[in-house]
Amino acid sequence: MRPWQKYILGEITESDFLESIEMVKDYSDRDKILNRLTRADVVIYRWMGRIKTGVYTKEPIGYRSDLKEIYNKLKFSDLVILLKTKEKINNQR
Numbered sequence: 563m564r565p566w567q568k569y570i571l572g573e574i575t576e577s578d579f580l581e582s583i584e585m586v587k588d589y590s591d592r593d594k595i596l597n598r599l600t601r602a603d604v605v606i607y608r609w610m611g612r613i614k615t616g617v618y619t620k621e622p623i624g625y626r627s628d629l630k631e632i633y634n635k636l637k638f639s640d641l642v643i644l645l646k647t648k649e650k651i652n653n654q655r
Contacts, residue, residue, distance in 0.1 A: 564591060570646045595641045599633055600626040602648040 568574045604621050611619020633641060 569642060570649060576643070592638055592641065595638075595645055596630050596633055599641065599645050599648060600629045602645070603629055606648075 565574065565578075569576065569578075604626060607621045607625070608618045611617070633644075636644070
């Protein structure tokens with residue numbers, strides 16, 4: 563299991579995670595995290611639309627690619643911390 567996965571599961575602390583990723587930067591992991599982040603945002607978007615209208619609301623065309631472009635500007639450690647936060651939100655639904 564990779565350090566970012568252990569951090570999300572709560573198996574290691576944030577400081578241990580940040581220390582471990584300074585040495586290793588795997589871009590396939592970055593793509594996986596970007597994909598999970600944008601999917602989490604789509605879930606939240608649709609869920610909020612359902613709350614407001616009673617039916618799932620499809621996100622606008624290009625929504626995920628726009629988000630990916632924005633998230634791609636963040637450091638790897640920031641992406642993982644953001645993902646952990648978003649997964650907490652999705653798990654509370």
